[in-house]
Amino acid sequence: xxxxxxxxxxxxxxxxxxxxxxxxxxxxxxxxxxxxxxxxxxxxxxxxxxxxxxxxxxxxxxxxxxxxxxxxxxxxxxxxxxxxxxxxxxxxxxxxxxxxxxxxxxxxxxxxxxxxxxxxxxxx
Amino acid sequence: xxxxxxxxxxxxxxxxxxxxxxxxxxxxxxxxxxxxxxxxxxxxxxxxxxxxxxxxxxxxxxxxxxxxxxxxxxxxxxxxxxxxxxxxxxxxxxxxxxxxxxxxxxxxxxxxxxxxxxxxxxxx
Numbered sequence: 001x002x003x004x005x006x007x008x009x010x011x012x013x014x015x016x017x018x019x020x021x022x023x024x025x026x027x028x029x030x031x032x033x034x035x036x037x038x039x040x041x042x043x044x045x046x047x048x049x050x051x052x053x054x055x056x057x058x059x060x061x062x063x064x065x066x067x068x069x070x071x072x073x074x075x076x077x078x079x080x081x082x083x084x085x086x087x088x089x090x091x092x093x094x095x096x097x098x099x100x101x102x103x104x105x106x107x108x109x110x111x112x113x114x115x116x117x118x119x120x121x122x123x124x
Numbered sequence: 125x126x127x128x129x130x131x132x133x134x135x136x137x138x139x140x141x142x143x144x145x146x147x148x149x150x151x152x153x154x155x156x157x158x159x160x161x162x163x164x165x166x167x168x169x170x171x172x173x174x175x176x177x178x179x180x181x182x183x184x185x186x187x188x189x190x191x192x193x194x195x196x197x198x199x200x201x202x203x204x205x206x207x208x209x210x211x212x213x214x215x216x217x218x219x220x221x222x223x224x225x226x227x228x229x230x231x232x233x234x235x236x237x238x239x240x241x242x243x244x245x246x247x248x
Binding site for chain 1: 165220
């Protein structure tokens, strides 16, 4: 089982890479047969190729992330965080997300689910 | 699939019954073959009898609950909330919890996971 410190490090790295808009590096954090459901209730992306396709959305986007609270327990993490995206010219958006991840023994992400909807998005 | 309104109603009823210290009524919100893991990383309680045993802890406890944020998506809910317990004589504790539930077609809880640890508990 991964340690809470390893899980916490993977989550922090994940948020850093999402903020940076670096899909190739984000995908490296996932196990090869991982699943991704973002938002929950939508399509489930299975495997690294599908997951890479999902993160194509963030390519070159500039953002910042902030963790409100993170819990690393067993082989899982749950965290409540904010993603703020800057589209230039003073236009941007913020999303408040509850995310749940599971991890393998190497602290690679085996599943990711993100709970958010239109009510959790602020345009500015 | 249950509607977001049905899921939201079950979550609100759940928090109300937990605050009231009413284990028999809480258990009624669960499907017969439901699972419960609280906190995540600990024992998984399977089935209503085991779940009833878990909630014996809250019998007659007086508390209050407050939802910081709730998301009902597909057949799931994720919510971040606070449980405050009053043990009398001005002694009590508060726990900040991220909970994830899944639901059946009748909006009964089929699984519950609560993400919290010692860092999320405040004694007062």
